[in-house]
Amino acid sequence: MLSERRLEVLRAIVQDYVGTEEPVGSKALTERHQLGVSPATVRNDMAALEDEGFIAQPHTSAGRIPTDKGYRLFVDKLAGVKPLSSPERRAIQNFLDGAVDLDDVVGRTVRLLAQLTRQVAVVQYPSLTRSTVRHVELLALAPARLMLVLITDTGRVEQRLIDCQAPFGETSLADLRARLNSRVVGRRFADVPQLVQDLPESFEQDDRGTVSTVLSVLLETLVEETEERLMIGGTANLTRFGHDFPLTIRPVLEALEEHVVLLKLLGEAKDSGMTVRIGHENAHEGLTSTSVVAVGYGSGDEAVAKLGVVGPTRMDYPGTMGAVRAVARYVGQILAES
Amino acid sequence: MLSERRLEVLRAIVQDYVGTEEPVGSKALTERHQLGVSPATVRNDMAALEDEGFIAQPHTSAGRIPTDKGYRLFVDKLAGVKPLSSPERRAIQNFLDGAVDLDDVVGRTVRLLAQLTRQVAVVQYPSLTRSTVRHVELLALAPARLMLVLITDTGRVEQRLIDCQAPFGETSLADLRARLNSRVVGRRFADVPQLVQDLPESFEQDDRGTVSTVLSVLLETLVEETEERLMIGGTANLTRFGHDFPLTIRPVLEALEEHVVLLKLLGEAKDSGMTVRIGHENAHEGLTSTSVVAVGYGSGDEAVAKLGVVGPTRMDYPGTMGAVRAVARYVGQILAES
DNA sequence: GTCTGGCACTCGGCCCGTGTGAGTGCCAGG
DNA sequence: CCTGGCACTCACACGGGCCGAGTGCCAGAC
Numbered sequence: 001m002l003s004e005r006r007l008e009v010l011r012a013i014v015q016d017y018v019g020t021e022e023p024v025g026s027k028a029l030t031e032r033h034q035l036g037v038s039p040a041t042v043r044n045d046m047a048a049l050e051d052e053g054f055i056a057q058p059h060t061s062a063g064r065i066p067t068d069k070g071y072r073l074f075v076d077k078l079a080g081v082k083p084l085s086s087p088e089r090r091a092i093q094n095f096l097d098g099a100v101d102l103d104d105v106v107g108r109t110v111r112l113l114a115q116l117t118r119q120v121a122v123v124q125y126p127s128l129t130r131s132t133v134r135h136v137e138l139l140a141l142a143p144a145r146l147m148l149v150l151i152t153d154t155g156r157v158e159q160r161l162i163d164c165q166a167p168f169g170e171t172s173l174a175d176l177r178a179r180l181n182s183r184v185v186g187r188r189f190a191d192v193p194q195l196v197q198d199l200p201e202s203f204e205q206d207d208r209g210t211v212s213t214v215l216s217v218l219l220e221t222l223v224e225e226t227e228e229r230l231m232i233g234g235t236a237n238l239t240r241f242g243h244d245f246p247l248t249i250r251p252v253l254e255a256l257e258e259h260v261v262l263l264k265l266l267g268e269a270k271d272s273g274m275t276v277r278i279g280h281e282n283a284h285e286g287l288t289s290t291s292v293v294a295v296g297y298g299s300g301d302e303a304v305a306k307l308g309v310v311g312p313t314r315m316d317y318p319g320t321m322g323a324v325r326a327v328a329r330y331v332g333q334i335l336a337e338s
Numbered sequence: 339m340l341s342e343r344r345l346e347v348l349r350a351i352v353q354d355y356v357g358t359e360e361p362v363g364s365k366a367l368t369e370r371h372q373l374g375v376s377p378a379t380v381r382n383d384m385a386a387l388e389d390e391g392f393i394a395q396p397h398t399s400a401g402r403i404p405t406d407k408g409y410r411l412f413v414d415k416l417a418g419v420k421p422l423s424s425p426e427r428r429a430i431q432n433f434l435d436g437a438v439d440l441d442d443v444v445g446r447t448v449r450l451l452a453q454l455t456r457q458v459a460v461v462q463y464p465s466l467t468r469s470t471v472r473h474v475e476l477l478a479l480a481p482a483r484l485m486l487v488l489i490t491d492t493g494r495v496e497q498r499l500i501d502c503q504a505p506f507g508e509t510s511l512a513d514l515r516a517r518l519n520s521r522v523v524g525r526r527f528a529d530v531p532q533l534v535q536d537l538p539e540s541f542e543q544d545d546r547g548t549v550s551t552v553l554s555v556l557l558e559t560l561v562e563e564t565e566e567r568l569m570i571g572g573t574a575n576l577t578r579f580g581h582d583f584p585l586t587i588r589p590v591l592e593a594l595e596e597h598v599v600l601l602k603l604l605g606e607a608k609d610s611g612m613t614v615r616i617g618h619e620n621a622h623e624g625l626t627s628t629s630v631v632a633v634g635y636g637s638g639d640e641a642v643a644k645l646g647v648v649g650p651t652r653m654d655y656p657g658t659m660g661a662v663r664a665v666a667r668y669v670g671q672i673l674a675e676s
Numbered sequence: 677g678t679c680t681g682g683c684a685c686t687c688g689g690c691c692c693g694t695g696t697g698a699g700t701g702c703c704a705g706g
Numbered sequence: 707c708c709t710g711g712c713a714c715t716c717a718c719a720c721g722g723g724c725c726g727a728g729t730g731c732c733a734g735a736c
Contacts, residue, residue, distance in 0.1 A: 025728050038680055043729070061687045061728050101497055104564055111595075137487070139473050149475070149487065149495065157487065157495050159439055161676060226442055235573055236591035253574035257449075338499060363699050376709055381700070399699050399716045 002052070008035060009045045010054055011078045014066050018314055023063030068279035068313060071291070075276050075317050082318035084326045088116070092330050099334065102126075102155035106231050109307065109331050114234025116323040119311035120256065122294075124266055125229040126154035126304040126335065129190045129222055136184060138177045138214065143167040148217055152189070154299055154335050162217050164210045172207045176214065193219055228263050232256055234309075241312055251286030256310070261286075266306040269294035274321055279313045289313060293320050297328035299336040307331070340390070346373060347383045348392055349416045352404050356652055361401030406617035406651060409629070413614050413655050420656035422664045426454070430668050437672065440464075440493035444569050447645065447669050452572025454661040457649035458594065460632075462604055463567040464492035464642040464673065467528045467560055474522060476515045476552070481505040486555055490527070492637055492673050500555050502548045510545045514552065531557055566601050570594055572647075579650055589624030594648070599624075604644040607632035612659055617651045627651060631658050635666035637674040645669070 002010075012033045016024040026039040026046060035042065046064055049055045054070035057063070066074065084092075095112050099105040106123050113121035131152035139147040146162040179202070183195050196218070200211045221227070235256065238249050255261050261284050269275035269292075277292045291313045296303025307328055309320060340348075350371045354362040364377040364384060373380065384402055387393045392408035395401070404412065422430075433450050437443040444461050451459035469490035477485040484500040517540070521533050534556070538549045559565070573594065576587050593599050599622050607613035607630075615630045629651045634641025646662055 023728090027728080039728095040680055040682090041678085044679085047730080057729085059686095059688070061685085061726095063728065100559075100562065100564060103567070134479070135477050135485075137475055137477075139475075139489070141472065147473075147489070149489070151477070151485070151487070151497070155497065155499075157497050159489070159493065159495050161493075224438065226438060229441070233595060236588060236595055239588040239591065250574060250577040253577065257571060257574055361699090365699075377699095378709055378711090379707085382708085385701080395700085397715095397717070399697095399714085401699065 002048075005035070005037070006045045006049060007073075007078060008033075009042060010049055010066070010070060011074060013046075013049075013055060013064060014070065014074045014078075017065050018316055021314065023058055023065050025063035028063070066314075068281065071278045071313055071317070072281075075278070079318045081274070081325060082322040084116075084322055089326065092116075092327060096330055096334050102157075102338075105155070105331065105334055105338075107233075109327060110231050110233035113307065113309060113323065113327050114237060116327065117309045117311065117320050118234075118240070119237050119309040119315065119320065120232060120234045120252075121307070121309050122230060122232050122256075122262055122266065123307040123331075124263070124305040125231070126152065126156055126298075128152065128156065128158065128227050130188070130298075130302070130304045131156065132186060132188055133184045133192065136177070136180050136218075138173055138180075140168070140170065140173055146173075146214065148214065148221075150189075150218075150221065154304060155338050158221055160217050160221055162214055164213055166206070166210060168207065168210045172203070172210075176203070176207075176211060189222055192222065225260075230259055230262060230266075232262070237311075248289060252290060252310070255284050255286035265292055266294055266308065269296070269306055269308070271296050271303050274325060275308075276317065276321070291315055291317075293317075293324050295324050295328045297332045297335075299332055304335075340386070343373070343375070344383045344387060345411075345416060346371075347380055348387055348404070348408060349412060351384075351387075351393060351402060352408065352412045352416075355403055356654055359652065361396055361403050363401035366401070404652075406619065409616045409651055409655070410619075413616070417656045419612070419663060420660040422454075422660055427664065430454075430665060434668055434672050440495075440676075443493070443669065443672055443676075445571075447665060448569050448571035451645065451647060451661065451665050452575060454665065455647045455649065455658050456572075456578070457575050457647045457653065457658065458570060458572045458590075459645070459647050460568060460570050460594075460600055460604065461645040461669075462601070462643040463569070464490065464494055464636075466490065466494065466496065466565050468526070468636075468640070468642045469494065470524060470526050471522045471530065474515070474518050474556075476511055476518075478506070478508065478511055484511075484552065486552065486559075488527075488556070488559065492642060493676050496559055498555050498559055500552055502551055504544070504548060506545065506548045510541070510548075514541070514545075514549060527560055530560065563598075568597055568600060568604075570600070575649075586627060590628060590648070593622055593624035603630055604632055604646065607634070607644055607646070609634050609641050612663060613646075614655065614659070629653055629655075631655075631662050633662050633666045635670045635673075637670055642673075 012029050013024050016032060026042040029042055030039050046055065050064065053067060054073060055064040056067050058065060092112060096108055099108050106125060110121045110123045131154050134153045135151045137149040141147055144164045144167050146164060148160045148162055150158045179199065184192050187195060196215055199215060200208045203211050235253065238252060241248050274293065274295045279291060280288050282288060282292060290310050292308055292310050294306050294308030296306050298304040308324055350367050351362050354370060364380040367380055368377050384393065388402065391405060392411060393402040394405050396403060430450060434446055437446050444463060448459045448461045469492050472491045473489045475487040479485055482502045482505050484502060486498045486500055488496045517537065522530050525533060534553055537553060538546045541549050573591065576590060579586055603620065612631065612633045617629060618626045620626060620630060628648050630646055630648050632644050632646030634644050636642040645666055647658060
């Protein structure tokens with residue numbers, strides 16, 4: 001096991017490297033931190049840390065930089081979550097309070113998170129299946145053409161067109177709308193399938209086909225790829241990535257455009273508590289030089305979706321984690337109010 | 339006025355520079371194009387073109403590159419719009435046909451445009467005010483709390499929460515909903531304000547306040563900042579920008595994040611026909627080294643919104659214009675069908 | 677056993693001088 | 707008006723030498 005001081009050395013290396021973006025040497029370390037020992041001692045500690053794989057040298061005769069394993073240890077054992085200052089908290093609240101609808105909430109959250117962390121922000125829309133039904137609307141656009149509108153308690157709205165084989169009378173439509181709503185309003189979308197499965201049977205023979213069509217579109221909507229949506233922002237922060245970034249930035253931008261990849265990434269994060277994935281811990285190869293800090297948020301106790309940031313492995317973990325956690329809490333509050 | 343051959347030389351310079359990304363010299367020009375004259379003659383022509391401000395040298399003893407003015411002449415006089423190949427057309431259609439809702443249409447369009455042009459794509463959502471009302475829904479969430487849902491013929495859905503001073507009965511609500519819809523369905527949103535202005539008067543005294551509140555929220559929604567939304571994609575293509583791009587790419591990414599800036603940019607484009615803005619013709623300073631190709635699209639004859647791409651001034655204008663125009667047409671078709 | 681100061685060594689980055697070649701402008705002749 | 711020739715310019719690539727930060731190792735001190 002590593003001695004107390006060696007851990008302290010690792011912490012100092014991480015902090016300095018995050019600050020300066022340059023490999024840190026033994027002498028500089030002793031000057032900037034009160035370690036109470038000489039550079040030579042630190043050198044020995046560094047050699048040990050390198051043997052264990054926590055730090056590495058880019059080339060001989062350069063300082064050390066932390067490895068993914070080093071950051072992992074730092075995050076798990078050495079770093080806390082830095083709470084935001086109260087002016088920052090107020091700013092968050094003010095900024096989010098002005099939102100007019102869900103798109104606006106998500107858009108503002110993305111901008112806020114990007115600005116606070118100076119990194120790329122990713123915010124997932126509240127998942128349909130984890131939300132609660134506020135209302136289901138059915139509109140007749142034409143005799144045999146309906147529009148289905150789903151509204152969740154988090155303010156999300158989805159609509160789908162439905163082509164029916166046969167015309168559907170206005171009374172039948174009103175009937176279906178009423179019965180559908182009485183069954184599902186206030187229930188979770190995930191439970192909708194079983195709540196409606198026997199619905200067609202209670203209709204007259206003529207209408208059963210259309211009712212089934214409507215229900216199947218409804219159920220499809222809940223499992224579709226677009227069920228999960230997200231918004232990203234702050235990509236301009238990628239330009240602060242590093243010196244050599246033509247090659248670094250490219251795959252990251254590409255990965256960010258693939259929403260499927262990001263959704264998977266967020267999906268891997270724990271539902272509660274914060275998840276930090278560092279460098280090669282991310283499966284996608286475009287993101288092996290980035291870290292992802294993600295957390296769930298929701299209007300109640302349960303997470304309805306996740307949000308987080310993507311940045312270089314060399315990031316200020318305590319500060320980033322603090323910002324991500326704080327933003328998630330406020331977004332949850334806002335959603336609960338709406 | 340410039341002679342026929344000098345225009346030909348300019349065209350050759352633009353084409354070569356777009357292809358190679360390197361300043362083009364007189365000798366290389368004569369080798370790659372059948373101009374029928376010697377390098378020395380071309381040199382004289384180039385000197386003349388430089389005097390007129392159409393081309394410039396990055397430094398003495400280097401080839402010439404086109405200036406913004408040179409590209410402008412090229413686009414206006416020398417280049418046509420290159421039509422897409424029929425496989426490309428089929429691919430567009432197939433790709434867009436699978437969309438399930440408006441968000442999906444816009445998302446697919448952005449990806450498609452980015453892929454076809456290999457540049458950054460910008461697609462504006464159909465403007466509310468230019469669309470037609472398909473339906474207005476009012477839901478009671480609580481005795482004194484309503485939700486207003488607007489649905490356009492292009493499939494766009496907006497919702498707003500309304501806090502009423504007094505409870506509003508279910509019959510009154512149904513009444514308002516019916517009267518509202520009978521007045522506005524099928525009309526353009528832009529005309530809604532005058533269509534509903536006398537509506538409160540026809541209600542009983544008790545309900546007038548709430549009706550007015552509902553209407554004022556409705557009218558606000560039409561003028562709000564969020565009325566105009568857009569989606570961007572293909573930012574990874576910025577990495578092909580140039581060699582020196584740390585500094586080039588940064589302001590562009592920043593400008594792209596400011597949706598307000600982009601909306602203004604698109605707003606400046608002509609409603610019909612294609613608009614090309616080159617380099618410094620763009621007011622925003624982050625975009626002075628980019629060109630914007632934009633065009634309106636719509637479900638009928640009239641444009642309901644715009645879409646386009648942002649790329650380096652050194653872009654393949656004929657090809658880009660062809661792709662932008664084709665995509666706009668297909669999106670219009672898709673929207674008309676839905 | 678642990679820490680410390682000293683010392684030789686390594687190696688990337690910077691500065692600088694040189695050579696090369698692409699490209700130009702100008703001019704005299706066809 | 708076009709062309710070939712010629713002198714000139716200048717960015718860029720190459721190579722050598724210097725510098726300094728940082729290292730590993732070792733002998734001695736606490």
